[in-house]
Amino acid sequence: MKLLIVEDNHLLATSVRSSLKKTFTVDIAVTGDIGVAMATGTHYGIIVLDLGLPDMDGQEVCRAIRARGVATPILVATGVRDPVQCIRLLDCGADDFITKPYNIDVLKARIRALLRRNVLLLQDSLIHHDDLVLNTRSRQAHRAGQHLDLRKKEFDILEYLVQNRGHVVTRSMIYNHVWESDKETWNNTVDVHIKHLRDKVDKPFAKPLIKTAFGTGYMMVDNTG
Numbered sequence: 001m002k003l004l005i006v007e008d009n010h011l012l013a014t015s016v017r018s019s020l021k022k023t024f025t026v027d028i029a030v031t032g033d034i035g036v037a038m039a040t041g042t043h044y045g046i047i048v049l050d051l052g053l054p055d056m057d058g059q060e061v062c063r064a065i066r067a068r069g070v071a072t073p074i075l076v077a078t079g080v081r082d083p084v085q086c087i088r089l090l091d092c093g094a095d096d097f098i099t100k101p102y103n104i105d106v107l108k109a110r111i112r113a114l115l116r117r118n119v120l121l122l123q124d125s126l127i128h129h130d131d132l133v134l135n136t137r138s139r140q141a142h143r144a145g146q147h148l149d150l151r152k153k154e155f156d157i158l159e160y161l162v163q164n165r166g167h168v169v170t171r172s173m174i175y176n177h178v179w180e181s182d183k184e185t186w187n188n189t190v191d192v193h194i195k196h197l198r199d200k201v202d203k204p205f206a207k208p209l210i211k212t213a214f215g216t217g218y219m220m221v222d223n224t225g
Helices: 010-020 032-041 058-067 083-091 104-125 152-163 171-178 189-201
Strands: 002-006 025-029 046-050 074-078 096-099 126-129 132-135 140-143 146-148 210-213 217-220
Touching (some): 002 010, 010 104, 025 032, 032 046, 032 058, 046 058, 046 104, 058 083, 074 083, 083 096, 152 171, 152 189, 152 217, 171 189, 171 217, 189 210
Parallel strands (some): 074 096
Antiparallel strands (some): 126 132, 132 140, 140 146, 210 217
């Protein structure tokens, strides 16, 4: 498993990497900007993020990583002991924090705890239907092992259909579930989104999963039987 350490103190970062190298492969980013780029371009098991960076505040880095849809657990290393600051860290997307200077064994224990927690969350967030897999936490969809590039509402509709698999959901039900109640849309907006969804979920594959209930709505069918 790979870890990312975002830390401008190169001596500290290399020392931590040396202590963790028996268990993890560790990458180092010395600025916040590099850290955001690495976090969004590579899958890491944990990100250890220093709060005080030369180019960006650690909170900015954390928010930038989360804004790009990265769900990797973030452990913030901070010399600040103010409870208000710690609350802000958690609110901006951090999963835990450790106070500097820290003991390396305590850091390892925090990393292990975050990894255990993340495994449980990922297990709970996976929805399987036929050869389709949805991860409701990362909002990623795969079919037959292939990634499906879905827009937000497309994912929301697909998740709703899968949750109600085997049952017809009407256009009104889909509309009320996916769109805001005060949002003005055109009459056939659900049908248009379903068409786009089918182009991605069904068209490239041999077995269609989304079935039209004529005059009513749509349903997910199971082709495994």
